[in-house]
Amino acid sequence: MIPDLLYFFLKLCRAALVFFGVHYLFNYFGPWPLADSLFYKIHIFNFIASLLMYVVVIVAFHKTRDLAGFAFLTSSVFKMLVSFAFLIPFVLPKLEYSQNFALQFCIVFVSYLIFESTITIRKLNK
Numbered sequence: 001m002i003p004d005l006l007y008f009f010l011k012l013c014r015a016a017l018v019f020f021g022v023h024y025l026f027n028y029f030g031p032w033p034l035a036d037s038l039f040y041k042i043h044i045f046n047f048i049a050s051l052l053m054y055v056v057v058i059v060a061f062h063k064t065r066d067l068a069g070f071a072f073l074t075s076s077v078f079k080m081l082v083s084f085a086f087l088i089p090f091v092l093p094k095l096e097y098s099q100n101f102a103l104q105f106c107i108v109f110v111s112y113l114i115f116e117s118t119i120t121i122r123k124l125n126k
Helices: 002-029 036-063 065-091 098-125
Strands: none
Touching (some): 002 098, 036 065, 036 098
């Protein structure tokens, strides 16, 4: 179980650096820049949420291999609900950056979700 977690952590760190780099370039050169604190909040939240979500999947994979896919779906839905709760304080006040923050958060969220899905499908197919 520990080697699987370490393997995922290294893959997640590499993917997070790529997502961070691409998003940073877009944020720096793009037409809708975010404040640095908001930019970092997006990536820190998604990194931690992905890491915690995949721990649940690995534990389910090693305890009951048949339910690992279900654990992935359940943890993905839970991660989405937590993401909505995370977005509420930034979007409800309708500040000037609210729409921009929500859009960029959703794009980064989907990037992490695609990465997690790919890793999980490969793991389940072994």
